[in-house]
Amino acid sequence: MVTGRLKWGILGCSRITRSALIPALQASDQTELIGIASRNLQTSRDWAAEFGIPRFYGTYSDLLSDPDIQVVYIGLPNHLHCEWTLSAAHNGKHVLCDKPLACDLAEAKQMESCCSLNNVMLMEGFMWRHHPRTQRLLELINQGKIGTLQLIRYSFALPMPQDDWRWNPAAGGGALWDVGCYGVNTARLLCNAEPLGIQACTHKESHKVDVTTVVTLQFPGNVLVQIDCGFTSPFRYRVEVIGSDATLLITRGSLAGPPPQLYFCLDEEAQRIHFEGGDQFVRMVEHFTEDIQAGCGLRPPAENGVANMQVLDRIAGAIAAWK
Incomplete structure (x- = not known):
């Protein structure tokens, strides 16, 4: 020890x-x-x-x-x-x-x-896995507050500076690898499973890496996940966790700016959910x-990173097949 x-x-x-x-x-x-x-x-x-x-x-x-x-x-x-x-x-x-x-x-x-x-x-x-908001989100799902989990929509994009190494495919660049990996990790955590089916498409414009990628994952229990990520639009971060009875909504998740918010949405009403503060x-x-x-007892263990990489590899294969 x-x-x-x-x-x-x-x-x-x-x-x-x-x-x-x-x-x-x-x-x-x-x-x-x-x-x-x-x-x-x-x-x-x-x-x-x-x-x-x-x-x-x-x-x-x-x-x-x-x-x-x-x-x-x-x-x-x-x-x-x-x-x-x-x-x-x-x-x-x-x-x-x-x-x-x-x-x-x-x-x-x-x-x-x-x-x-x-x-x-x-x-x-x-880092997001360690934020109190994430733990509160999991609690609400596991307690059945939204009913049966049906759909997750995950959207994350930011304007990437043109001189950044993430525009270089040889360095492992691209929107999927940089910000889309968050969506994959989120989906796997919230569904507590690995995806059964994967569809994906991407747009590169004149770049050699993906600037916009859209992914659909099918999880056990007929849970669907839609992920979109990009490098050429204004900052956006929004996660919707949709159940049979209600929806959980996360806004903001960047390193700077206003802190992330979590809302419980039922019909047309949205109630803000409070959670413990702290630096993720x-x-x-x-x-x-x-x-x-x-x-x-690693949180998460190394094999979780390997499993996330396996899904990213499968998405890359789906993109290649789509083309």
Whole structure:
């Protein structure tokens, strides 16, 4: 059993690292952020100075070789997740990896296996799963407040800057991999099952990655899920969980701006549902830290990330067949 505050390191100086992971690790009394690495030594030096991080490294390998670091957050482009998760595992580091876990199912399985063989924990970084709103949503569904679950509509899009790596197919870019993966993860959690059938289509315009993708999933119990995601429209985040008696509606889910809201909708009336507050990123790193210290019970386990990747692979296959 691991005790005391866990010492963390970060691979990659990304937007999500700056806006969410560094603040979360520094806000928690369970974690101590002691190192950050970039491929550019000056970048990591500048970030270390800005955020008061005591150690900085000019290569990812140098950080992973630091014996004091126990846990790493991998906030790199998707095509680098597998390589550096394997390296972290071989160096005895537990890994919190940004979503999606990998670029395909084979990579995800390799990551899970390597971490297991090296006795380190691996968790995919879906912060929304740790938000109190998500727990309240699950409670309402499981208590039968909306009747029998019938349909989930999930919509998530944002205007992606043109210079972002997510426009690069070689880096694992595209709307499905970046934001659509949230919809898949949400559907699997709320349905507590894996999809039986999948249909999907996409639009690329002049880009080499999908800019808009629409997916339909069929789950056991005749539950249908519609997911749409995109890179070229104004920000939108909306989830409808439709039952035989009522509907649950989630609005807002971004990193900034107004907090997410949850509504219980019956006929034409909408009642706002209250839930405990809290930073979903702080909760995520604390849940991972607690699970490492306990030595069991990851929330969610690594195999959940593998299962999510399997569905994404199936969606990619459905898109290829559609074309």
